[in-house]
Amino acid sequence: MSLSPRPTLETGTTSFAAAAEAHLEDVHAYLVYLTGDRCLAEDLTAAAFEKALSLWRRFDPRRASARTWLCQIARTVALDHFRSEERRRRREGVYAAREPREEPEPTFGQGLSPALDEALGALSPADREIIALRVLLELDASTVARLLGISSTACTTRLSRALHRLEERISHDVRA
Amino acid sequence: MTSGPEGKVEERFDELLAQLRAGRPAPSPALRERVAAIATTESSPEPVRRRTFPWRRTLALGTVSALAAGVVALAVVSVDPGSGEQPAGEREAITLPEANLDRFAPRSSGQESVTRAQKAPSAGRAVAPSALPPTQKRLQDYRADLRVQVRRPGQVASATSRAMRITRSLGGYIVSASYARGKQGDSTLVVRVPVDKVQDAILRFSQLGTLLSQRIEIQDLQGGVNRQSDRIAALRTSIASVEAGLRDPELTAEERTRLTARLGDLRPQLATRLGARAATVRRGRLSRVSLTLTTREAAAAPAPVPPAPPGQFEETLRDAVSVLGKVVGWLLYAVIVASPFLALVLGAALLERWRRRRGDLALLERAS
Numbered sequence: 001m002s003l004s005p006r007p008t009l010e011t012g013t014t015s016f017a018a019a020a021e022a023h024l025e026d027v028h029a030y031l032v033y034l035t036g037d038r039c040l041a042e043d044l045t046a047a048a049f050e051k052a053l054s055l056w057r058r059f060d061p062r063r064a065s066a067r068t069w070l071c072q073i074a075r076t077v078a079l080d081h082f083r084s085e086e087r088r089r090r091r092e093g094v095y096a097a098r099e100p101r102e103e104p105e106p107t108f109g110q111g112l113s114p115a116l117d118e119a120l121g122a123l124s125p126a127d128r129e130i131i132a133l134r135v136l137l138e139l140d141a142s143t144v145a146r147l148l149g150i151s152s153t154a155c156t157t158r159l160s161r162a163l164h165r166l167e168e169r170i171s172h173d174v175r176a
Numbered sequence: 177m178t179s180g181p182e183g184k185v186e187e188r189f190d191e192l193l194a195q196l197r198a199g200r201p202a203p204s205p206a207l208r209e210r211v212a213a214i215a216t217t218e219s220s221p222e223p224v225r226r227r228t229f230p231w232r233r234t235l236a237l238g239t240v241s242a243l244a245a246g247v248v249a250l251a252v253v254s255v256d257p258g259s260g261e262q263p264a265g266e267r268e269a270i271t272l273p274e275a276n277l278d279r280f281a282p283r284s285s286g287q288e289s290v291t292r293a294q295k296a297p298s299a300g301r302a303v304a305p306s307a308l309p310p311t312q313k314r315l316q317d318y319r320a321d322l323r324v325q326v327r328r329p330g331q332v333a334s335a336t337s338r339a340m341r342i343t344r345s346l347g348g349y350i351v352s353a354s355y356a357r358g359k360q361g362d363s364t365l366v367v368r369v370p371v372d373k374v375q376d377a378i379l380r381f382s383q384l385g386t387l388l389s390q391r392i393e394i395q396d397l398q399g400g401v402n403r404q405s406d407r408i409a410a411l412r413t414s415i416a417s418v419e420a421g422l423r424d425p426e427l428t429a430e431e432r433t434r435l436t437a438r439l440g441d442l443r444p445q446l447a448t449r450l451g452a453r454a455a456t457v458r459r460g461r462l463s464r465v466s467l468t469l470t471t472r473e474a475a476a477a478p479a480p481v482p483p484a485p486p487g488q489f490e491e492t493l494r495d496a497v498s499v500l501g502k503v504v505g506w507l508l509y510a511v512i513v514a515s516p517f518l519a520l521v522l523g524a525a526l527l528e529r530w531r532r533r534r535g536d537l538a539l540l541e542r543a544s
Contacts, residue, residue, distance in 0.1 A: 016215055017212075017215040017216055020211050020212070021212070024207075024208065025202060025203060028201065028202070029202075033201075042203065042204060042206070046207065046210050046214065049211045049215065053214060053215065079539060079540075082540070082542075082543045083539060086539065086542065107201075108199065108201055109199030109202075110201075110202070111195075111198045111199035112195065112196075112198075113199075116195055116196075116199070117199075124540060124541045124543075125540040125541070125543050126537055126541055129540065131196065135196050136200050149536075150533070160188075167189065167192060
């Protein structure tokens, strides 16, 4: 396996429908990892594509690929959601009484072992985000760094730490 | 295959990465339909291909060009206008045509003048003789200063004698002459020659040896003469009027006395005006030429020679450089004044950006 960027059908003139079809899986996987909630991720994916459609005229393929641009929009949508959720919870006073979700099937993918799925769920969204971008979407470090607003070195460090934590979680669960 | 930190991460977590990629979540068919509906039901206009102007490149090119132009302009302006065009020894005689002289010559004011000088060249190099021709239609005060080098001290006396003969042959006269013979011979001659012969005089004086420098000044006298003539005409009219009044037989003794006194005032005024005008006319008819004959080289020339007036191109360049300098000064001033505020704004923007990113990260950490 390699962390080198995956070749994509980027750039050039492409319609929004083609871009949406080509990158739906990427955006969805990213949001699943970011939110840790498949249902929420699906809602946010749809919201992200709606927002992307309204902004499609402003998309400039020379500045970023469609996939990176869509991931940026998905991140903004997710962060907006987290903020509104945080405000809602604070307002309703249920922040501490947050009920654990019970999901019958793995959250982060059908092929994952229960231990790995659980370990991923125990990670912070920030850790899952870097794993999603670098491992699942196979974006290169500089692209992810630009997307997250950090340096390439920080990006690599963050990925390494996230994978360490993930590994520790898995071994902890296995021992338990 | 990547190397460095990423390579180590890759090797260290190879199995884990493989598992994560294999178990990548896939969107449900419902989501696919939902997104397809979003993408197809609404019109999705093509991205606007904005024509990006390469402003960074243009700015860099413009800055370099402006700097180069400024350097060239400064170099041109800083060159001595009197000696920059060509070596002094190879300078050719410049003869201004009448039209050009009229362009520079004053129209009516006697205070204005035109000066033309060729600077003393470096030692041993000659200046080609060239004299501004006097205008025939107007009275002018024409003055020329010549400095001519002769080879040996013994030649100074003979050259001085020849200069005197030339002056007399042209109908002029010697105003003053001084001659000193020592280790270095020097002779100074001030002569007056008719204006219509001055060009000939300058040419012949310059042939007495090697012309080191020459300076010509022309001052217009016609305006002053015209004013004097007008005043004289007015005085004559007044005198005629007073004389006619005195011829009146019915004039009272008191009036006669008053008119007589008035006539006594006017006649001396007229005589003074006539004398002044005659003197001015004489000045205009005879030019004044100062000739210095010396064995010294040009470096020892006692008379300072003013630089030639700058040309139109040089003046334009000087003006442009001056304006550019002022603009740059003001820009620098504005930058210095505004820089603390700009730094504050920049710092605030960077702080806000950092705070937003930290906030996003903290939000993601809290959202777990």
